[in-house]
Amino acid sequence: MAYGAFALACIAGVMYLVQERQLKTHQLHSIFYHLPPLFDLFAAITRLLWWGFLLYTVGIVSGFFTGHPLPRVQVVAAIAVWLLYAAILQGRHLRWLAPKRVAALCILGFSAALTLLWGITFTAQMHPLP
């Protein structure tokens, strides 16, 4: 569910950047008229980031209470993704990051999370635990 929220934030981020670019350059293509308003898009991105982050935190914390030993690489990757999204939200909260940067970081963050997930799965398949 957390990854779902991050994925939606990523899609909203793409829509935000496309629309922002067209508004800045005064070149409005057909797609522009099919996108939600810029202000509403950013509100949606912020909400999705918070929901995704909360769900991800719950997922990580509950992972520690399963009783099974967790592979170190998986724990490190999960914490890295958590820290990445925490940094984006903190930057947003303290107004260090402009909406355009937040939208770009949503795309970057989700791409990084997917890459890590793929990397862990790949490593686990190559070197299965005894």
Add this chain to the structure above:
Amino acid sequence: MNLFCVGLSHHTANVATREQFAGSATAESIVRDAGCAEALLLTTCNRVEVYAVSNRRISTDEIARCLIRKIDTDPHDYAPPFYRYEAEKCVQHLFRVASAVDSMVVGESEILGQAKRAYESAKTSSAVGPYLHRLFQRAFRVAKQVRTHTEIARGAVSVGSVAVDLAQRIFGKLSDCKVLVLGAGETSERTARALISRGVSDLRVSNRSMDRACQLAQTVGGQAVPFDDWPAQCREIDILITSTASETPLLTPGKLAPMLRERLDRPLFIIDIAVPRDVDPSVNEMQGVYLYDIDSLQSVAEQSLAMRRQQVAAAEAIIAEHVADFVDLVSRGLHPAARSSEHSSTGQNSLRASEL
């Protein structure tokens, strides 16, 4: 029964010619004077057209004589560029007119309302019978289908409406937006009125002459702000409309930067319709600021118009489908009205197909 259309439009006649034939006749007078079975008069700023059904052939001159305002002017002498469409061509022409494919501004929304009013007026005076009733009902349905299934009405095509449209694209609901009008010119007043009509309730007006600012504020239901205070307003407002006669830019990145920091990331939409421009063009490069001057608004309007023209082929395809269906009904000797309830229309079929 002969169905025909006689008229003139912006394609064939200038306004001086059109005004000679507009305003004096009614559908009722055309039925009476020309001897038609049914008639409907469509008069807009760009066209004067008579749609009629008759048992005998009525010449274009006879219709022109019914329309002309000056009794002593002979339409032969005047030689106005009337066009005439009969039967299938008439059906096609009406569907194109109602769908705004034939309009000066392709895809405009006025024509459908004007056609409906013309129909209602003719219906009230009993000038419309079952044939024109069915034809116009179909035309209204075609127009709606064209607007729904193509992008012919997409985007704004005038400077004022582009500004309002862009504001809605940025902020969504305009009811929470704060607007500052800087310079009480005619264009800024029109833009401010357009914004108010879309829900803006917080409007401030600032002008070098405080009297003029108060006057405009009172007219549009806003609040006047002293001219010296307008830069401070940039901390709060969402939309700035400038149209002062200043020779040098009033707003530069240097002036705006400290105010942007206090805006909590709300976008700032600036509409600069002044010539020379009131806002330094480099302001557009600042984060969260969208600056549109008169040329860029015009350019967006032209892009929208080009986009609408690209949709004409799709609209023509829908129209052709309906024309064929309508003509088929008539040629099979069935009264169009009789089949309306049992025959699922082309429009409904297309809609069903697109939904599936």
